[in-house]
Amino acid sequence: MESFMYYFYLICFLLVGLSVGSFINVVIYRLPLKLGLQQINVQEKEIGLSWPPSHCPQCNAMILKRDNVPLFSWIFLRGKCRFCKEPIPAIYPLTELIHGLWFTGVFLLLFKQDDALFVLPAILIFCLLYAIAIIDFKNYIIPDSLNYFLLWSGMIFSVTGINAVSPLSAVAGVCVIWTITYAIMAVYERVKCTTGLGGGDVKLFSAVMPWIGIEKIHYLILLSSVTGLVIVLVHRYSNRLLSNNRVVLGDDSGRYVPFGPAICLSALYLFMLQTFMH
Numbered sequence: 001m002e003s004f005m006y007y008f009y010l011i012c013f014l015l016v017g018l019s020v021g022s023f024i025n026v027v028i029y030r031l032p033l034k035l036g037l038q039q040i041n042v043q044e045k046e047i048g049l050s051w052p053p054s055h056c057p058q059c060n061a062m063i064l065k066r067d068n069v070p071l072f073s074w075i076f077l078r079g080k081c082r083f084c085k086e087p088i089p090a091i092y093p094l095t096e097l098i099h100g101l102w103f104t105g106v107f108l109l110l111f112k113q114d115d116a117l118f119v120l121p122a123i124l125i126f127c128l129l130y131a132i133a134i135i136d137f138k139n140y141i142i143p144d145s146l147n148y149f150l151l152w153s154g155m156i157f158s159v160t161g162i163n164a165v166s167p168l169s170a171v172a173g174v175c176v177i178w179t180i181t182y183a184i185m186a187v188y189e190r191v192k193c194t195t196g197l198g199g200g201d202v203k204l205f206s207a208v209m210p211w212i213g214i215e216k217i218h219y220l221i222l223l224s225s226v227t228g229l230v231i232v233l234v235h236r237y238s239n240r241l242l243s244n245n246r247v248v249l250g251d252d253s254g255r256y257v258p259f260g261p262a263i264c265l266s267a268l269y270l271f272m273l274q275t276f277m278h
Contacts, residue, residue, distance in 0.1 A: 017103025018070035021096035059084035129264040136260030142200030154210030173209030208267035228262035
């Protein structure tokens with residue numbers, strides 16, 4: 001019986017992870033549209049996370065329920081829209097698969113039946129940081145709604161004792177890192193007359209502190225800087241390969257690389273390290 005329940009929970013975590021990954025796809029695609037960061041059709045001006053129903057962005061055909069099953073529908077349709085046969089970007093099934101694997105990993109490594117609630121922080125922080133990282137990488141902006149959700153959910157977990165970070169450490173971490181990063185942003189803009197660290201990055205730094213605590217501020221800043229440098233180098237090198245090493249004067253593509261993904265990766269690493277050590 002115990003063996004049956006173990007595999008039952010395992011399959012449930014996998015399926016829920018795939019479904020959550022499908023919702024994260026909606027957040028990544030629709031939130032920038034809702035904020036006006038991408039062009040949308042006139043009839044979609046009232047777009048939200050739940051409206052209009054899922055449809056193909058190429059032919060606007062409504063996606064059938066049987067074609068909306070996470071991961072499996074993409075495989076069955078061979079990565080193409082049923083109606084217009086346009087390719088469905090691989091990022092959609094990849095996001096679903098990544099979340100399915102993460103949920104499964106959380107179950108295998110952290111789940112305990114008598115403390116089932118304690119898997120929630122590891123699940124929620126991953127979903128939020130993943131959405132923030134992808135949106136920032138594609139649109140060069142971090143939505144305030146996601147930053148605030150990350151901040152206040154971390155505070156709630158801290159106050160209720162679900163997360164290992166004490167409320168005092170969480171609040172102090174938010175105040176200190178906001179002061180540090182805001183000062184860096186202001187001084188850089190004053191000296192260079194251009195934007196270096198964005199306002200969204202400052203808010204993101206603050207939002208992750210309730211999850212990792214004030215004790216890890218220096219680790220977060222250092223690790224984010226190193227990770228950001230690696231991302232910049234990889235991004236610029238890949239752009240050179242794609243452009244056959246040709247540099248076009250006046251072309252800014254590849255020059256600006258968002259810092260959000262580096263902060264997200266670093267915060268997730270520090271949070272999981274803290275979780276396993278607790």
